[in-house]
Amino acid sequence: MSARVLSLPLLIAPAFFAASFASAETFYVSLKGDDNGPGTRSKPWRTIKHGCSRLKAGDTLVIKSGNYGSERVTFANSGTRKAPILVKAKEPGKVILNDGHFDLTGRHHLVIEGIKFVRHKRGSAISIGDPASYIKVKKCVFLDGVGANGIVIWGHSGGNLALTHHFEFCENQFIDTNEAGDQDYGLSMNYGMYAYVHHNYVFGRHHQAISFKRKFWYGIVEDNVFEGFLYTAHYQGQNLNTGREDNRSRYLIAQRNVFRPARGYRAKTPIWCANVEHAVIRYNYMEGLESIDGGWGAGIHLSDAEKGYVPGNPAHVLIYGNVMRRIGGTTNNPAIRVLAKCTDVRVFHNTFAYCTRSLGFESRQGLLHLVNNIFFGYKRMIYEGDARNSVFSHNCIVPDWKEKSPTDFSKDPLFVGPFEPMVLKGLNPHFKPDPRADACRIKKGSPCIDAGAFLTRTVGAGSGKEVKVKDAGWFTAGFNQKVPDAEWFSGGFNEPQGSVIRIGNSGPLRVTKVDYENNVITVDKAVKWADGDGVGLYWSGKRPDVGAYEYDEKGSFLIGTSGIETSEH
Numbered sequence: 001m002s003a004r005v006l007s008l009p010l011l012i013a014p015a016f017f018a019a020s021f022a023s024a025e026t027f028y029v030s031l032k033g034d035d036n037g038p039g040t041r042s043k044p045w046r047t048i049k050h051g052c053s054r055l056k057a058g059d060t061l062v063i064k065s066g067n068y069g070s071e072r073v074t075f076a077n078s079g080t081r082k083a084p085i086l087v088k089a090k091e092p093g094k095v096i097l098n099d100g101h102f103d104l105t106g107r108h109h110l111v112i113e114g115i116k117f118v119r120h121k122r123g124s125a126i127s128i129g130d131p132a133s134y135i136k137v138k139k140c141v142f143l144d145g146v147g148a149n150g151i152v153i154w155g156h157s158g159g160n161l162a163l164t165h166h167f168e169f170c171e172n173q174f175i176d177t178n179e180a181g182d183q184d185y186g187l188s189m190n191y192g193m194y195a196y197v198h199h200n201y202v203f204g205r206h207h208q209a210i211s212f213k214r215k216f217w218y219g220i221v222e223d224n225v226f227e228g229f230l231y232t233a234h235y236q237g238q239n240l241n242t243g244r245e246d247n248r249s250r251y252l253i254a255q256r257n258v259f260r261p262a263r264g265y266r267a268k269t270p271i272w273c274a275n276v277e278h279a280v281i282r283y284n285y286m287e288g289l290e291s292i293d294g295g296w297g298a299g300i301h302l303s304d305a306e307k308g309y310v311p312g313n314p315a316h317v318l319i320y321g322n323v324m325r326r327i328g329g330t331t332n333n334p335a336i337r338v339l340a341k342c343t344d345v346r347v348f349h350n351t352f353a354y355c356t357r358s359l360g361f362e363s364r365q366g367l368l369h370l371v372n373n374i375f376f377g378y379k380r381m382i383y384e385g386d387a388r389n390s391v392f393s394h395n396c397i398v399p400d401w402k403e404k405s406p407t408d409f410s411k412d413p414l415f416v417g418p419f420e421p422m423v424l425k426g427l428n429p430h431f432k433p434d435p436r437a438d439a440c441r442i443k444k445g446s447p448c449i450d451a452g453a454f455l456t457r458t459v460g461a462g463s464g465k466e467v468k469v470k471d472a473g474w475f476t477a478g479f480n481q482k483v484p485d486a487e488w489f490s491g492g493f494n495e496p497q498g499s500v501i502r503i504g505n506s507g508p509l510r511v512t513k514v515d516y517e518n519n520v521i522t523v524d525k526a527v528k529w530a531d532g533d534g535v536g537l538y539w540s541g542k543r544p545d546v547g548a549y550e551y552d553e554k555g556s557f558l559i560g561t562s563g564i565e566t567s568e569h
Helices: 013-023 048-054 435-440
Strands: 026-029 059-063 087-089 094-099 100-102 108-113 115-118 124-129 134-136 141-142 147-154 164-170 173-176 185-198 200-205 210-223 226-228 227-236 249-255 259-260 265-273 277-284 284-285 300-302 315-320 323-325 336-340 342-348 351-353 357-361 366-371 374-376 379-380 391-392 396-398 462-468 502-504 506-515 520-529 534-537
Touching: 026 048, 048 087, 087 115, 124 134, 124 164, 147 164, 173 185, 200 227, 226 227, 226 265, 227 249, 227 277, 259 265, 265 277, 277 506, 284 435, 323 435, 351 435, 502 520
Parallel strands: 026 059, 059 087, 087 108, 094 115, 100 124, 108 134, 115 141, 124 147, 134 164, 141 173, 147 185, 164 185, 173 200, 185 210, 200 226, 210 227, 210 249, 226 259, 227 265, 249 277, 259 284, 265 300, 277 315, 284 323, 300 336, 315 342, 323 351, 336 357, 342 366, 351 374, 357 379, 366 391, 374 396
Antiparallel strands: 462 520, 502 506, 502 534, 506 520
């Protein structure tokens, strides 16, 4: 948003915005047009770059179908908060740019919709440099970039992240079938703030599909489908620090995404959580296939180490409600692999079914808290290193593992099933969850029902919304409380993101604030509690179940996601 618009007195702002709307126009571009014309429906312009150079705040440019070649598009003006500039294909996916490029550097309040970028070679199809803000890219296709990227945000590398902020990317397709030159990144985000990435489709050979690469603060990646990725589908804090360069990302959420191989394309590492502080990985579904090479990957990689760089050290990371099936493929890849130092990483209420290996520890500095998880049908519980520095509690581990803790148990969890092999599919753009995760629900009579531990307990009796607990580190408020102008987003930051919990007999309750230093959580409804009441992700029985799913005769659900609206159980 431009400073000029922000500084307008309140008395004249309404008149300004009214004038913006009054002068807003709709223009057109067609292969049969003429850039010397007026750009109207009957007399359209010929090139996209000419059309975009003419747009003012509130204007719309409609592009008719066709191949517009290798146009290099820039904008002469920005939109405003109330009057953004919209550039859209008349028919999404039918406006094609061959090695074309949109440069949005220095621009604000733009919407790009429905453009198909093919075989882009020079850096990226869309570049966003500082300063830039309030940009949405939706329903676009990025096909077979040749050693190039789909979208790149590159803000102020000197550290002023506030120059580059507010981005939304949705319903786009990042497709890479070109073995001659891979599309390196689908979406690479560097030195910026506030990105909401949702309902995108990724297919093929990407090196890294969606990455918070360098020092990006506040990001939500949700409801995306990843089918095939050569290396890593989603990075939380990719680049490590050097002695002079701080690349650490913060406040990131990855939730409800689907990761799996596709016909002809492997799926190496769904999520790599490396150089990040305060992250949440929850309710994702990941699946491999015994006959598919997984590379040297893992379901979730934690931390990273590279010569000349400071080890990643992900800190304050919550991993819960995820379902993994058959991670590893033809390799020995584990569900979770620790590569270097980790600080306060908590893995709880996940289900790992038929993964080749359950856990890998390349570093003894990788301390994990593993609570209320199901590890079922693995060939080896610990692949590399050992878990001596990690804490295990109330996990279901089958087959039996001689090093399990006294509270872990080895009994068949009685999954609903069936566990039929995945059928690999070709290109099939969609943004829907995978129902195959439901095979990991548990049946009535499962030993996992009411067998879990409370994540923490209350300290002292009381009533109200602020509750003191023994350890508030198990919960998140969702990182969106400090996001300005959150209502600009279509979801994500303007929706509740806090953990859904139960305190004693009261719940579901939404966590709205966490004071980690004093172990106080704030919830959305006033409740009463006794000293020592159990606290955990919302559960329906006497105690939490073990695994990602909570059994309920009225309908099982991913723990902590119940739709019950009353605050009393």
